Amino acid sequence: MDSSDTNLLSLPCIHGSSAKSRFLRWLNRIFRGSGRGTSHRPRIIGEESMAWRAPTARPVGDQSRVGEEELDRASALSLGEDAKRPIGRTNNDEDLDRSLHESSNTAPYRPYNPTSFFPRGCKICGGCNREIGYGHYLSCMGSYWHPQCFCCHACGMPITETEFSLSGSDPYHKSCYKELHHPKCDVCHQFISTNRAGLIEYRAHPFWNQKYCPSHEYDRTSRCCSCERMESRNAGYISLGDGRSLCLECLDSAIMDTGDCQLLYHSIRDYYEGMNMKIDQQIPMLLVERQALNEAMEGEKIHHHMPETRGLCLSEEQTVSSILRRPxxxxxxxxxxxxxxxxxxRKCEVTAILVLYGLPRLLTGSILAHELMHGWLRLKGYRNLSPEVEEGICQVLxxxxLESEVITDTRNSAPTSSTAASTSSSSTSNPYSKKGGKSDIEKKLGKFFMHQIAHDTSPAYGGGFRAANASVNKYGLRRTLDHIRLTGCFPV
Structure with missing residues (x-):
């Protein structure tokens, strides 16, 4: 055994950091003597133990064997020191426990940040969230994209054009965006064009929300004489022969001759009787054409009617051409x-009631209710009323x-018997009505006619209705009529 072996075995086992450092320096000299090892950084195994991986050496003759023997003795000496070391903690142990404790106190789940997993300067696709790498890519909307990942939100196909449309954070092909969001004309069914300022300009009906190009107001496009909707290119209207056109939905319940209108007329008289406003005189009712109605209005010398007159209560003797048979x-x-x-x-204050033919049942009934109120006022001695008062109270009736026909919860002033009589006649007054009740289309039309009355802009029919309706809601119909008889105006 040579001297180096003897010295190694006779080294004392000294505990503490100073002895350990001398041992490590001595062990380092041995490793430098071999000159062939590759060091490895320490790795943590488990939570409480630390191990160092022994350096490996490439054998070079006897020197390599001596190095291996010295390494074995050094390892044995280290193990002997650990076995003889008293139970206690060193500074290195405390540092190790502190680092382990800090690592155990960290959050178990870290917030997801995909860019932190990629080296600085790499580009992440905003569609697939993967690294773009080499090749073509797009840069838009604050992100980078694979060309195949930048897709239209509507059709799902890649956007290859140089321009695209954006809605919120969703990209679209310009054609897809136009198809989804650009309004189409309900008349010509084309995309509504922009004006000189680049803005989309269109007209819209306040009730039906029908959108159409402004040009259709001047290109002789027909309007329905009942619901006021413009004629669509896909569904032609019916010409009534007097300059009026009727849509197919209004035609479904239209009343075309005097015979068809008689049951409806009598049901409305019953409605008046149910409100203690019986009309004793038998007033003739005729369905007439537009020209005949205009001629009769000129004979009455009435100047405050609506631009489109639909009904008339006659007081003078005239000869009127009525529609004899349904066309x-x-x-x-x-x-x-x-x-x-x-x-x-003329047998009384009222000669006849004229109504324009070809209108839906509910519109015809509302005209009859209006004109019958004119007749009731004249028969009961209401004289020299202003147009606002007379037309206003007639519009209220x-x-x-209409409210009793369309809305289930009718006014308390309209008794159940009259409502039932009006409803029963609605199913038999014309062959186009739905048996057993009104269709959804007819109810929608009734609400539109109520909307027309409530939002009329004329002083007599619109302003008069709103003033009369406010008085009726506050004081009731009977007290309002009594006040009109005494003062000629509405109670306030």
Whole structure:
């Protein structure tokens, strides 16, 4: 055994940091003597023990064997020191426990940050969230994209054009965005064009929300004489032969001759009787064409009617041409119209009630309710009323009758018997009505006619209705009528 071996075995086992450091320096000299090892950094195994991986050496003759023997003795000496070391803690142990304790106190789940897993300067695709790497890419909307990942939110296909549309944070092909968000005209069914300022300009009906190009107001596009909707290119209207057109939905419940209107007329008289406003006189009712109605209005010398007159309460003797038989529909127009001249003689304050033909049942009924109120006022001695007062209270009766027909919860002033009589006649007054009740389309039309009355802008019909309706809601119909008889105005 050589001297180096003897010295190694006779080294004392000294505990403490100073002895340990001398041992490590001595062990370092041995490793430098071999000159062939590759060091490894320490790794933590478990939570409480630390191990150092022994350096490996490449054998070079006897020197390599001596190095291996010295390494084995050094390892044995280290193990001997650990076995003889008293139970206690050193500074290194405390540092190790502190580092382990700090690592155990960290949050078990770290916030997700995909860019932190990639080296600085790499680009992450905003679509697939993967690294873009080499090749073509897009830079838009504050992100980078693979070309195949930048897709339209509507059709799902990649956007290859140089321009695209954006809605919120969703990209679209310009054509897809236009198809989804650009308004189309309900008349010509084309995209509504922009004006000179680059803005989309269109017209819209306040009730039906029908959107159409402004040009259709001047290109002779027909409007329905009942619901006021413009004629669509896909669904032609029916021409009534007097300059009026009727849509197919309004035609479904239209009343075309005097015979069809009689049951409706009598049901509205019953409605008045149910409100203790019985009309004792038998007032003739005629359905007439537009020209006949205008001629009768000129004979009455009335100047405060609406621009489109639909009904008239006559007080003078006249000869009126009424529609004798229901006309036929040929193609898109009314054919085979038969009229009959009828001489009206004055037997009381009211000669006759005239109503324009070809209107839906609910609109015809509201006109009859309005004109019957004119007749009731004249028969009961209401004289020299202003247009605002007379037309206003007549519009209230028209609105109340529509409300009883359309809305289930009717006014308390309209008794159940009259409502039932009006409803029963609605199923038999014309062959187009739905048996057993009104269709959804007819109810929608009724609400539109109520909307027309409530939002009329004329002073007599609109302003008068709102003033009369406020008085009726506050004081009731009977007290309002008594106040009108005494003062000629509405109670406030």
């Amino acid at each position: 036929r529909i040929g193609g898109n127009r009314i054919v085979d119209m038969r009229t009959h001249p009828q001489k009206l003689t 028209s609105y109340m009758w």
